[in-house]
Amino acid sequence: MPESVQLNRFVRYTRSTAPTRNRQRMFGKFKTLLGHTLIYGLGNYGIKIIGFLLIPLYTRYLSPEDYGVMALISMYTQALFVLMNLGQSVTLFRFYYERDTEEHRERVVAASLWIVLLVAIPISSLPLGFSTEISEWLTGTGAWWLLVAIGTGTVLAKILLRMPFSIMRAGDQSKRYAIWSLLRNGLATGLALGFVAVLHMGATGVILSQFVGEFIMCLLLIGTTLRMLRSGFRWGDIKEQLVFGLPLVPAGIAAFALDLADRWFLRTYHTVEDVGIYSLGYRFGEIITFVVTAFQLSWPQFLFSHRKEPNAPQLYSQMTSYYLAILAFLWLGLAAFSPELIAIMAPPTYAAATAIVPIVALAMCLDGVTFMINIGPPFFKRTILRTYTICTAAVINLGLNFLLIPKYGAIGAAWATFFGFLVQAIMTFILSRRLYPVAYEWTRLGIVVASAGGVYGATFAVAGDDLFFRLFIKSFLVIAYPAALLYGGFFETKDLITACGVVERRSPAAARVLRRLLPGVPA
Secondary structure, eight states: OOOHHHHHHHHHHHHHHHHHHHHHHHHHHHHHHHHHHHHHHHHHHHHHHHHHHHHHHEEEEEEEHHHHHHHHHEEEEEEEEHHTTTTTHHHHHHHHOOOOHHHHHHHHHHHHHIIIIIHHHHHHHHHHHTTHHHHHHHSSSGGHHHHHHHHHHHHHHHHHHHHHHHHHHHTTOOHHHHHHHHHHHHHHHHHIIIIIIOOOOHHHHHHHHHHHHHHHHHHHHHHHHHGGGGGOHHHHHHHHHHHHHHHHHHHHHHHHHHHHHHHHHHHHHHHHHHHHHHHHHHHHTTHHHHHHHHHHHHHHHHHTTTTTTHHHHHHHHHHHHHHHHHOOOHHHHHHHHHHHHHHHHHHHHGGGGGGGGGHHHHHHHHHHHHHHHHHHHHHOOOTTHHHHHHHEEEEEHHHHHHHHHHHHHHHHHHHHHHOOOOHHHHHEEEEHHHOOOOOOOHHHHHHHHHHHHHHHHHHTOOOOSSHHHHHHHHHHHHHHHHHHHHHHSSOHHHHHHHHHHHHHHHHHHHHHHHHSSSOOOOO
């Protein structure tokens, strides 16, 4: 056969198989991202999952007032963490993946640690001298000053622990990260059970268990942390990371205001008990952040490591479609089952929290999508744009808190949160696309929204006093969501064929069943 004919056949074969190979590679990358997300989620947010499972215990040992105090102290500690962290959670990864050698990467980690030692720790000492005043501002009384002091110590421990856990993430040591995180979570949970259920220490027991658990973990991982200082002190590296990270601090404070300031407004215009009820509903709604935060831990590595690939925008677009589909499924489950879940896990005094869940859960979905579509600013070191975006959203949120909370209470707080996150998502999308255009799959995204909204609307028809009957019927409705995506055209035929191929390698029998069920897939 002439060489030219062989060459032409090879070219035709390569062109015909290239899309399939690209699909397989993209599918493999999605599996890798999902795997890291699941591991980081179980590791990092395991304590919140366990805390969610402990809600029946907390709501029976803590009054709505105690629960409200605990929520207000938590609000304070999260704001303090943002201030003390100095934007290093994102900065470390931005510069770590920009370096090509282990020596230079170690210098990045060392610079981040020096920032913690020289700046973050001194900052933490200031609130300790004003614990009574902070308590009075938060709760309306200085009686909770000790909880403020304990919470401040907990934040310091969290800042120190961020370094060894960041090192594990940067090195893609997801399993090691998960093991240490599970130990951390188990320790805090055991302490909380002992302090609350055995010693009956109430809200103090919950806050104290967090501090003791973080302090013990610091002692266990102190060697890993201090080992990074062997690279020495280099002011140039420290300055570079500070310049990148400091603009993120106002953004973090604004994010705190967007996410948590409504508790203070509720306490001011209503009561601490209202804060407790709202916080319970908010806690159910933010279950979605288990996935969102896990994704935020795995996404920076994925984002920066694939930046130089020619099909990177297409890859980011497809990941967004699947990510939104997963978030919508979680939102649907929370929104549909919220009345039954709260009835099972909390006494009747917390029943009003039911109406909060769907609104807050939807806001958390918007927050998750915002983080994913914020691609341009970190690529071009324009982190100040993130600050503009989140500050604008926070100002709108605070204004809505003033308008809605005095009249509508907790429901007004929930809607103020939703609209704040909506503004953040829209602005992030506009600013990011100007720097790094990504052609998002709007048809597929529309199918996700329509499917989730349609199924949720159907759940309103489920009524009756029988709790288990409602759970049974709603379960069937929620399961209809993946079917709506499938037959609504969300999944492309090539994606389904690729997925069948993956299943077939593990279980040929299961693959044959799938081929009969999936539309457009040859049997």
